[in-house]
Amino acid sequence: MRHWLMKSEPSECSIDDLAAAPGRTVPWIGVRNYQARNFMRDEMSIGDGVLFYHSSCPEPGIAGLAEVASTPYPDASQFDPKSPYFDAKSKPDAPRWQHVDVKLARKTRLLSLAEMRAAPSLATMRVLERGNRLSITTVSADEWRAVLALLKKPA
DNA sequence: GCCAACGTTGGC
């Protein structure tokens, strides 16, 4: 089993939105970056662990634990002209964008970006690398364990 | 709102 960190803007889908979704599961639509798509399409497996990260908000950080809950399938929003994720160049017989479903495991306390940066055990995390903008990044088993350990402590 | 960093586009 592998581990991932997936960014979501709380204004789009927060940890509470995920908790309130049917089956506590949402389709991870809207990814329009090839590297992130390839992670979902080629490398994820059902049951993989996901760190659910709030980005572009007053308190960025890890807000919960989730898991990959489906195999990849085409992102319907790419064919919807009314969607902000519409992609005119993607054809239904050759969908460009695919995604997986993500299911909540449990909401956690917020492990803030500042706390993540201050933790030596997380120094290798891809999401913390300078200039990183990728919305899905890999998480090593050691990093996953380190995050769980930090979550057990009070903020 | 600013701006650094990065990915994508498109002319050549």
Place this chain on the structure above:
DNA sequence: GCCAACGTTGGC
């Protein structure tokens, strides 16, 4: 295939 211009991300 190069690379400048442009658009987006995302923390601050």
